[in-house]
Amino acid sequence: MMSDTPHPPASGPLEAGRPAPAFTLPATPDQQLALADLRGKPVILAFYPADWSPVCGDQMVLYNEVLPEFHRYGAQLVGISTDGVWCHAAFAGERRLHFPLLSDFEPKGAVARAYGVYREHDGTSERALFVIDGEGIIRWSYLSPLGLNPGADGILDALDALAGAPQQGARS
DSSP, X not given: OBOSSOOOOOSSSOOTTSBOOOBEXXXXXXXXXXXXXXXXXXXXXXXXXXXXXXXXXXXXXXXXXXXXXXXXTTOEEEEEESSOHHHHHHHHHXXXXXXXXXXXXXXXXXXXXXXXXXETTTTEEOEEEEEEOTTSBEEEEEXXXXXXXXXXXXXXXXXXXXXXXOOOOOXX
16 A cells, blocks of 8 residues: 555656655565665665566576675665565565565555556566665666566665765676
8 A cells, every 4th residue: 555645657767866655565465564664774676577477586586695785784675566465475485585575466556656667558567676775765776678687786786875885886
């Protein structure tokens, strides 16, 4: 469910410097997670089209492998798609994911819309990444081509910048 604060429709992913739209979404059939619950630490939002597609599966498994690196920055990774909670539960179990997958199912794509990454024509979200600081401000966003796994380099560079570390150039 979205917050009561209205958000104007975006034309493309929200850019750095903007407040991250508040949301509360189901993480399991009986638990919800709100962006506000994560205040005080960096948050990585990974929007993706669908649990069982090949690129999405590879992307989420990669992030699961890089999770200790994200945790070094104190960052919480959250995956978001328009799939339902039962689909997320099966996918997370099969792939042994250790981070929450949130269901932007009802109202369909409301959070993806607020972040400017909803695909109206097919009812899914774009493959988009956001790094949000502990105060709730978007510090980095990236829209990946749908068929391409964006990897973790951009996220790690954004977390470096957020932590005040000198940029190390391109990661491999």
